[in-house]
Amino acid sequence: MENDVAGQTAVFSLLGHKGDLLVVHFRNSFDQLKSAELAISRLRLSDYLEQTTSYLSVVELGLYDSQRIVRGRQ
Numbered sequence: 001m002e003n004d005v006a007g008q009t010a011v012f013s014l015l016g017h018k019g020d021l022l023v024v025h026f027r028n029s030f031d032q033l034k035s036a037e038l039a040i041s042r043l044r045l046s047d048y049l050e051q052t053t054s055y056l057s058v059v060e061l062g063l064y065d066s067q068r069i070v071r072g073r074q
Helices: 030-041 044-048 063-070
Strands: 008-013 021-026
Touching: 021 030
Parallel strands: none
Antiparallel strands: 008 021
16 A cells, blocks of 8 residues: 555554554545555455444645645645
8 A cells, every 4th residue: 555646544553442553544536545445455454453433534625725736836
């Protein structure tokens, strides 16, 4: 997954929660997000993982920020 140019994935250790790991995928589309989830399921590690919950967050850029990015003034 580290070679995936569609976005980034981060893995965090959880303390004091029902889970041990938190896997976060940052993607631009739902199709890319699904591909990332499927890539995790194809790992040998997936035999030892159990999804306990999921969360989807959609972030939209405001008009000011999106125009600034389009114009290359990041």
